[in-house]
Structure formats: structure tokens, C-alpha cells
Amino acid sequence: MxxxxxxxxxxxxxxxxxxxxxxxxxxxxxxxxxxxxxxxxxxxxxxxxxxxxxxxxxxxxxxxLPDTVLFQADDYQTLFEQVVASFGPDVPFVLKAKQLARTEPLKALNRIQVQLSSLYPEKGGYVLVDLSEPLDDELQAVLVYRCDLEAMLALAVEVGIYAAPSYESLRAALEE
Structure with missing residues (x-):
């Protein structure tokens, strides 16, 4: 284990x-x-x-997990602010957190994912991944390199911790 x-x-x-x-x-x-x-x-x-x-x-x-790895918030604007802060001032983001205000969740999450996909192209960008059962906040996620996503999701199943790509998970939930 x-x-x-x-x-x-x-x-x-x-x-x-x-x-x-x-x-x-x-x-x-x-x-x-x-x-x-x-x-x-x-x-x-x-x-x-x-x-x-x-x-x-x-x-x-x-x-x-430190707050540079695990992001917890009640809305996507705050979650994205935490993600941006984790990268520090040297990483430029085109998307600004205030652009997510009053945006429906799926659209906000899509914008976040598009921005994250453009970072660190050598690894295929990042994927925002829902992790575990949020205890105190509505949203709880981590960033995973796209090239590591499949292996990470397989290990999540093996260790018994819920993990799913945030955008796909929300889209599927809204289609139900």
C-alpha cells in the first residue's frame, strides 16, 4: 500500500x-x-x-497536502486564484480570476482547463482533478500533468481515493 x-x-x-x-x-x-x-x-x-x-x-x-498542491474553495474564481498563486508571479496567466465571476460553473471550469492546458507543454499541460470528498469546501482539486493523468487515476482506484478530471466530471454530472 x-x-x-x-x-x-x-x-x-x-x-x-x-x-x-x-x-x-x-x-x-x-x-x-x-x-x-x-x-x-x-x-x-x-x-x-x-x-x-x-x-x-x-x-x-x-x-x-500543502496549499500549493491541494486547492479548496467554494467557487471557481477563488479556486483559480489559489492555482495562480501556487505558480508564483513569474508564470503569466492570460485568464484572470475576476473573469470567472458570475460565469456558470461549466464555462468557468472550461476556461480554467484551457488555461492550464497551455502551461508546461513538455508534459502536455496540467489537468485540474477533483480529489477525495471535500469536507469544508464545495471544491477540492489538484493539478496533474496531462502525461501523468492516466497513471494517477489508476493509482487513485488502487488506493481507494476518488479522483476525476474536474471538467469532464462536472460536464457528466450536468448531463445526468
Missing amino acids: KDSLSAFIRLLSSGCLQEPEIERIADEAAQAYADPDAFLAANPDINYDDSFPIPLGEWVVIGS
Whole structure:
């Protein structure tokens, strides 16, 4: 489980986490999956209980991701602001967050995805991917290199953490 978690975290972090941090998160999550009671007993500062809609191991993964990797917001404008901030001032964005105000969600998400697809062409751009069950916000996503998307989604299934490309997921939900 730990190796799969490491590979999963490595792909979803798109180079934003150092290897020791990836291994630490994967190790803690694997322990939490294997024996939740022992993990909670060894880590009394962990604020988790059975009412959470995700397993403890998944909660450890999600809770350990920095805000340069995991983006959480209640609307796409705020989510995009976080994405832009994670790249820093040296990366130019044509799309501005204020252009997403009062835009319907699918259209906003399409604009975001088009912008992300143009970044880092050597890797095929980025794909915004919904990750896990949002606990406090409406939206929760990570950026994955397009070239890593298929492998990351396969690992998500293997480790049991929900992941789906945001735009395609919302489009499919609206068509239902």
C-alpha cells in the first residue's frame, strides 16, 4: 500500500513535494489505513472521528497536502486564484480570476482547463482533478500533468481515493 500511495502522491503533487515529504505522507497514510485505532492512539493530536466521510488513511493524505498542491474553495474564481498563486508571479496567466465571476460553473471550469492546458507543454499541460470528498469546501482539486493523468487515476482506484478530471466530471454530472 505504501508504494502505491507514494506513487499516487508523487503524481498528484506535480513536482511540488520533495521525495522525503512524499514518503512521510505515504508512510503515515499506510499506517492509518492498516490500523486506524493504533494510528490514532500514537497520534493523539489527530482530529479525526468515525463521522468523517472518508477513511483515516485518505484523511491523512488529503490533510498533509500543502496549499500549493491541494486547492479548496467554494467557487471557481477563488479556486483559480489559489492555482495562480501556487505558480508564483513569474508564470503569466492570460485568464484572470475576476473573469470567472458570475460565469456558470461549466464555462468557468472550461476556461480554467484551457488555461492550464497551455502551461508546461513538455508534459502536455496540467489537468485540474477533483480529489477525495471535500469536507469544508464545495471544491477540492489538484493539478496533474496531462502525461501523468492516466497513471494517477489508476493509482487513485488502487488506493481507494476518488479522483476525476474536474471538467469532464462536472460536464457528466450536468448531463445526468
